[in-house]
Amino acid sequence: MLNDEASVIPKDCGQCPIRHRAVCARCEVDELERLDQIKYYRSFQAGQTVIWAGDRMDFVGSVVTGIATLTQTMEDGRTQMVGLLLPSDFVGRPGRATAAYNVVATSDVMMCCFRKKPFEDMMAATPHIAQRLLEMTLDELDAAREWMLVLGRKTAREKIASLLAIIGRRNATLSMQGQTGTMVFDLPLTREAMADYLGLTLETVSRQISALKRDGIIVLEGKRHVTVPDFDRLMEEAGDDSDGGLLT
Amino acid sequence: MLNDEASVIPKDCGQCPIRHRAVCARCEVDELERLDQIKYYRSFQAGQTVIWAGDRMDFVGSVVTGIATLTQTMEDGRTQMVGLLLPSDFVGRPGRATAAYNVVATSDVMMCCFRKKPFEDMMAATPHIAQRLLEMTLDELDAAREWMLVLGRKTAREKIASLLAIIGRRNATLSMQGQTGTMVFDLPLTREAMADYLGLTLETVSRQISALKRDGIIVLEGKRHVTVPDFDRLMEEAGDDSDGGLLT
DNA sequence: ACTGATCCTTGATTCAGATCAAAATGAAAA
DNA sequence: TTTTCATTTTGATCTGAATCAAGGATCAGT
Numbered sequence: 126m127l128n129d130e131a132s133v134i135p136k137d138c139g140q141c142p143i144r145h146r147a148v149c150a151r152c153e154v155d156e157l158e159r160l161d162q163i164k165y166y167r168s169f170q171a172g173q174t175v176i177w178a179g180d181r182m183d184f185v186g187s188v189v190t191g192i193a194t195l196t197q198t199m200e201d202g203r204t205q206m207v208g209l210l211l212p213s214d215f216v217g218r219p220g221r222a223t224a225a226y227n228v229v230a231t232s233d234v235m236m237c238c239f240r241k242k243p244f245e246d247m248m249a250a251t252p253h254i255a256q257r258l259l260e261m262t263l264d265e266l267d268a269a270r271e272w273m274l275v276l277g278r279k280t281a282r283e284k285i286a287s288l289l290a291i292i293g294r295r296n297a298t299l300s301m302q303g304q305t306g307t308m309v310f311d312l313p314l315t316r317e318a319m320a321d322y323l324g325l326t327l328e329t330v331s332r333q334i335s336a337l338k339r340d341g342i343i344v345l346e347g348k349r350h351v352t353v354p355d356f357d358r359l360m361e362e363a364g365d366d367s368d369g370g371l372l373t
Numbered sequence: 374m375l376n377d378e379a380s381v382i383p384k385d386c387g388q389c390p391i392r393h394r395a396v397c398a399r400c401e402v403d404e405l406e407r408l409d410q411i412k413y414y415r416s417f418q419a420g421q422t423v424i425w426a427g428d429r430m431d432f433v434g435s436v437v438t439g440i441a442t443l444t445q446t447m448e449d450g451r452t453q454m455v456g457l458l459l460p461s462d463f464v465g466r467p468g469r470a471t472a473a474y475n476v477v478a479t480s481d482v483m484m485c486c487f488r489k490k491p492f493e494d495m496m497a498a499t500p501h502i503a504q505r506l507l508e509m510t511l512d513e514l515d516a517a518r519e520w521m522l523v524l525g526r527k528t529a530r531e532k533i534a535s536l537l538a539i540i541g542r543r544n545a546t547l548s549m550q551g552q553t554g555t556m557v558f559d560l561p562l563t564r565e566a567m568a569d570y571l572g573l574t575l576e577t578v579s580r581q582i583s584a585l586k587r588d589g590i591i592v593l594e595g596k597r598h599v600t601v602p603d604f605d606r607l608m609e610e611a612g613d614d615s616d617g618g619l620l621t
Numbered sequence: 622a623c624t625g626a627t628c629c630t631t632g633a634t635t636c637a638g639a640t641c642a643a644a645a646t647g648a649a650a651a
Numbered sequence: 652t653t654t655t656c657a658t659t660t661t662g663a664t665c666t667g668a669a670t671c672a673a674g675g676a677t678c679a680g681t
Contacts, residue, residue: 280637280638281637281638325638325639326638326639326640328638328639328640329637329638329639332638347647348646348647
């Protein structure tokens with residue numbers, strides 16, 4: 126996958142693609158300048174581990190480009206994804222010394238990082254940052270709770286439909302498309318990663334995707350490129366009210 | 374259940390049982406006085422609904438005594454608990470007009486409430502409140518992610534053991550007991566509520582509790598009073614590392 | 622003590638998804 | 652092109668938890 130966007134470093138925060146969605150979204154120009162001075166970029170190749178659960182973590186940061194996952198693992202190897210990190214999402218927790226989860230780059234990833242201590246100082250001095258972080262954390266909590274319903278109560282088919290709906294909806298939001306009618310996007314996850322997200326096995330994921338294809342809910346070109354002819358139909362399959370309930 | 378604590382109203386914030394854990398925990402005396410002026414108490418009987426998902430919500434607040442649940446429901450009635458609200462936990466979200474989840478009092482509950490607008494104003498003027506709310510929200514997010522592993526990857530027996538461990542651990546924290554050896558507590562939830570928490574049916578919950586009893590992992594007196602002779606043993610059944618990983 | 626209501630337990634059977642197994646696809650390397 | 656390797660699909664079988672069904676325990680009200 127030829128992807129050189131991960132190697133392009135924004136000239137300054139004003140040019141940054143996540144300027145208006147990340148933890149810095151509410152910052153004024155002068156605040157941004159101060160952040161600018163303490164930030165640094167790190168990039169990770171697809172498949173690379175950003176940090177292991179339990180390891181000392183002396184930075185926090187935002188995903189600028191690419192996709193990463195947060196996962197939890199049991200001793201016997203069972204793993205559950207607990208977060209999907211997209212551009213603008215925040216990694217790490219101010220006031221905590223070690224990583225709570227494994228963070229793995231799913232595609233090539235570039236992150237905008239801050240050493241923890243300077244960031245914490247900056248946060249104390251800059252209410253705009255703390256405000257935005259609170260807002261983002263509350264959104265993540267809502268997403269996690271939505272996901273608890275999916276994990277606890279939905280069938281395999283509904284789980285797959287829910288995941289497709291979430292990916293599709295996010296894609297539509299980013300590219301300013303409507304959320305009805307036809308929708309086209311690429312799956313950013315392998316079948317195994319989808320299984321880890323949904324609490325299923327990869328075989329079940331594959332079978333349910335095939336079933337949705339057979340039933341005309343989705344059209345597949347290759348293994349990753351998805352067309353949803355009728356988004357409302359997909360939502361029904363996901364078991365959600367047509368009204369949605371999620372934020373856009 | 375004779376429980377008149379729910380009817381006892383603290384004289385002032387200084388006497389409040391959740392003074393040092395709630396959203397007001399970091400407030401100085403003068404900040405507390407201002408909160409004191411805009412707060413009011415509401416009590417709810419066991420079983421009563423505090424608010425329905427989707428309803429207009431013009432207050433936020435803290436649970437002072439008792440236990441409440443946050444639940445999500447699908448049209449066909451499947452329900453998933455997404456939060457267990459204990460004393461000091463915060464209800465509602467600043468900057469949101471409607472409730473995202475059903476909130477139901479599981480026992481008699483007393484809440485310390487604030488009308489949303491004055492609270493938001495106070496938050497903007499009082500960093501200590503926003504700071505504490507961020508910290509509490511991050512903790513809740515961690516708890517939600519822990520729960521995603523339980524829902525997605527654990528067996529029915531492990532789920533029950535995990536829930537017992539969480540309730541037991543919290544109890545030990547509140548009453549300053551150790552987290553090893555024998556532990557005694559009451560289940561604050563019906564079998565059905567446990568099932569909704571764990572993504573199981575109430576029959577499976579009942580069977581697994583019976584199995585843990587049969588195997589000597591727990592001792593039951595009546596249906597709600599639990600003795601855990603060996604907490605480490607329970608943790609093993611929960612499939613968790615002995616080191617725990619959760620915050621105390 | 623009886624009635625009703627709620628909550629809980631246990632048994633029999635079914636079924637959705639896991640597990641075990643093999644083959645197909647497709648991209649990268651040689 | 653052929654080989655390799657990761658990824659995905661599909662089939663056969665098994666199993667853990669759901670579902671269906673029946674009673675038991677506990678408590679409040681009469």
